[in-house]
Amino acid sequence: PSTTGTALKKLSKPAEKDYQAVYEAIAEKLEEGAENYDDGSFGPVLVRLAWHASGTYDKETGTGGSNGATMRFAPESDHGANAGLKVARDIMESIHKRFPWISYSDLWTLGGVVAIQEMQGPTISWRPGRSDKDVAACSPDGRLPDASKDQRHLRDIFYRMGWNDQEIVALSGAHALGRGHPDRSGYSGPWTFSPTMFTNDFFKLLLDEKWQWKKWNGPEQHEDKKTQSLMMLPTDMALIKDKSFKKWVDIYANDQEKFFEDFGNAFSRLLELGVPFEEGTKPMRFKTLNA
Ligand code: HIF
Known part of the structure; x- marks a missing residue:
C-alpha cells in the first residue's frame, strides 16, 4: 500500500498551490546572500534570465523560446548575450533541488514572474507546461538584441x-x-x-x-x-x-x-512564446510574499 501512495503522489499533476510554494521559495532567495551583490537583490538578473530564455523565439520557424531551457548547455550558455547569467541559473538550480518535479523551463520563467512581482511590479499571469529539451535544441547565436545598434x-x-x-x-x-x-x-x-x-x-x-x-x-x-x-x-x-x-x-x-x-500582458506573453500548452491550461496569478 505504501508504494501505491508514492506512485500516486508522483503521478498527480502539480496544482496552483504547488507552484505558489515554488514562487515563495524563489522570493525568499532574492535577497539571501545578496548583501554585497549589486544593489542587494538577485531580482534583476532573474528577470534577465527569464527574458533571455524566451527572447530567442522565431515566429517563422516556431523555434527558440522558453520551452526547452536550452541555455543550460553550451553553446547557448556561452553566447555573448548570455554573459553573467550563470549567477541566475545557479540560484534556480538550488530551487530545483527542492522542487525536482518542475521543469527548468517552467522554473526560469516563473523566476522572472517572482522577481518582477516582489520588486513591486505588476502581477504577471503565468501558465505551467514547458518541458526541457536537450543540447541539440540550443538556439543559434544572434537571436537576442545587440545593445550597440539602433x-x-x-x-x-x-x-x-x-x-x-x-x-x-x-x-x-x-x-x-x-x-x-x-x-x-x-x-x-x-x-x-x-x-x-x-x-x-x-x-x-x-x-x-x-x-x-x-x-x-x-x-x-x-x-x-x-x-x-x-x-x-x-x-x-x-x-x-x-x-x-x-x-x-x-x-x-x-x-x-x-x-x-x-x-x-507583454511580459506574460514573452514567457509563453512558442510554448505548446495543453489545452485548457489556466493562467495562474501568484500572491507576493507579504500580500
Ligand atoms: Fe536588457 N540588458 N536588453 N532587457 N536587461 C541588460 C540588462 C538587463 C538589452 C541589453 C541589455 C530587455 C531588452 C534588452 C534586463 C531586462 C530586459 C544589459 C546589461 C544589456 C546590455 C547586462 C549586464 O552587463 O549585466 C537590449 C539590447 C534589449 C533590447 C531592447 C527587456 C526589455 C527591457 C526585454 C527586458 O526585460 C534586466 C532586468 C537587466 C539587468 C540585469 C542585471 O543583472 O542587473
Missing part, C-alpha cells in the same frame, strides 16, 4: 518574435531594473536610481534627463549629465529618436498604471 535592429529582433512598436516600448520599461556590468556586457551602471524597484522611471528619466556620451574606454553608452551615474544603451536611446517608439515613451512616462498593465 531602432532598425530593435524592430528586426522584436518583430521576429511577433511584437509591435507599442509592445517593444512597454517591454523596454524593464530596464528600470538592474544594471550593466563591465565584466558581462561591457556596459556599466544602472538605468534608474532604484534598480531593485519596478517603476516607470526608465521612461521618465529617458525624457527628463540630459543624456551625453560617456567618456571612457568601454562600449559607447550614454550617461546622465547631472549625476553621471545613470546609463542608457544605444538601443534605449533609439526609443526617443524614433517617432513611433517615442509616442509610447511619452504615454508610459505619464501613466504608470497603463505601463504596468501593458507591461504585465
Whole structure:
C-alpha cells in the first residue's frame, strides 16, 4: 500500500498551490546572500534570465523560446548575450533541488514572474507546461538584441518574435531594473536610481534627463549629465529618436498604471512564446510574499 501512495503522489499533476510554494521559495532567495551583490537583490538578473530564455523565439520557424531551457548547455550558455547569467541559473538550480518535479523551463520563467512581482511590479499571469529539451535544441547565436545598434535592429529582433512598436516600448520599461556590468556586457551602471524597484522611471528619466556620451574606454553608452551615474544603451536611446517608439515613451512616462498593465500582458506573453500548452491550461496569478 505504501508504494501505491508514492506512485500516486508522483503521478498527480502539480496544482496552483504547488507552484505558489515554488514562487515563495524563489522570493525568499532574492535577497539571501545578496548583501554585497549589486544593489542587494538577485531580482534583476532573474528577470534577465527569464527574458533571455524566451527572447530567442522565431515566429517563422516556431523555434527558440522558453520551452526547452536550452541555455543550460553550451553553446547557448556561452553566447555573448548570455554573459553573467550563470549567477541566475545557479540560484534556480538550488530551487530545483527542492522542487525536482518542475521543469527548468517552467522554473526560469516563473523566476522572472517572482522577481518582477516582489520588486513591486505588476502581477504577471503565468501558465505551467514547458518541458526541457536537450543540447541539440540550443538556439543559434544572434537571436537576442545587440545593445550597440539602433531602432532598425530593435524592430528586426522584436518583430521576429511577433511584437509591435507599442509592445517593444512597454517591454523596454524593464530596464528600470538592474544594471550593466563591465565584466558581462561591457556596459556599466544602472538605468534608474532604484534598480531593485519596478517603476516607470526608465521612461521618465529617458525624457527628463540630459543624456551625453560617456567618456571612457568601454562600449559607447550614454550617461546622465547631472549625476553621471545613470546609463542608457544605444538601443534605449533609439526609443526617443524614433517617432513611433517615442509616442509610447511619452504615454508610459505619464501613466504608470497603463505601463504596468501593458507591461504585465507583454511580459506574460514573452514567457509563453512558442510554448505548446495543453489545452485548457489556466493562467495562474501568484500572491507576493507579504500580500
Ligand atoms: Fe536588457 N540588458 N536588453 N532587457 N536587461 C541588460 C540588462 C538587463 C538589452 C541589453 C541589455 C530587455 C531588452 C534588452 C534586463 C531586462 C530586459 C544589459 C546589461 C544589456 C546590455 C547586462 C549586464 O552587463 O549585466 C537590449 C539590447 C534589449 C533590447 C531592447 C527587456 C526589455 C527591457 C526585454 C527586458 O526585460 C534586466 C532586468 C537587466 C539587468 C540585469 C542585471 O543583472 O542587473
